[in-house]
Amino acid sequence: MMALTDYLHVHGLRSTPERNALLKAVYTYDGYFKPETLSFDMLEKHGFRVCRATVYNNLGLFEEAGLVQRVWLNGETGYRRSWTNRYSIHMICTGCGSVVECSDDKVRAQIEDMRKKRFVMTGYSLSIQGLCGKCSAALKRKRKKMEKLYSEKNGKGKN
Numbered sequence: 001m002m003a004l005t006d007y008l009h010v011h012g013l014r015s016t017p018e019r020n021a022l023l024k025a026v027y028t029y030d031g032y033f034k035p036e037t038l039s040f041d042m043l044e045k046h047g048f049r050v051c052r053a054t055v056y057n058n059l060g061l062f063e064e065a066g067l068v069q070r071v072w073l074n075g076e077t078g079y080r081r082s083w084t085n086r087y088s089i090h091m092i093c094t095g096c097g098s099v100v101e102c103s104d105d106k107v108r109a110q111i112e113d114m115r116k117k118r119f120v121m122t123g124y125s126l127s128i129q130g131l132c133g134k135c136s137a138a139l140k141r142k143r144k145k146m147e148k149l150y151s152e153k154n155g156k157g158k159n
Ligand SMILES: [Zn+2]
Pocket: 093, 094, 095, 096, 097, 098, 131, 132, 133, 134, 135, 136
C-alpha cells in the first residue's frame, strides 16, 4: 500500500496535513458518503476542524485526480472512493447507495475487445445506476399509494 503522501503526489496533488487527513477519512467509508458526513466525521472521528468549503474543494480535487467518484444520491451529491479493482463494473442503487458488482462476462469481453485507437487501456470503471430490489419495491408501493389517494380524491369529486 502506497503512503498517502505518495499517492497524492502521483495524482498531482500537493500534500498537506489537512488533505492527508481528508483522504484518509474518505478511505474509511465502504460505501457512499455525503460531503456533510465527511465534514462531521472529520471533527468527531479524526479531530480535524475543516470548513465546508475545504471539504468540497478537496473532494473536487480528489475527483479530478480519480481518487473518488461522484454520484447522484436521492437528489444529493454523494462520493465514494475509487475502486481498488482496476477492472470493475458496479451497479449502484441511487436510492440507498448500495453497490453490487456486476459479473456479466459478455460486457467485460466487449470492453476488452473494443478497438482503442492510440490508447492503451490500463483499467476501467463502469457504474450502472438504478434502483435495487428493495428500493424499486418501495417506490412501487409509494406509487400505488399515491394512485389510490388520487383516485379516491377524484372519485369523491365526481360522485
Ligand atoms: Zn436501494
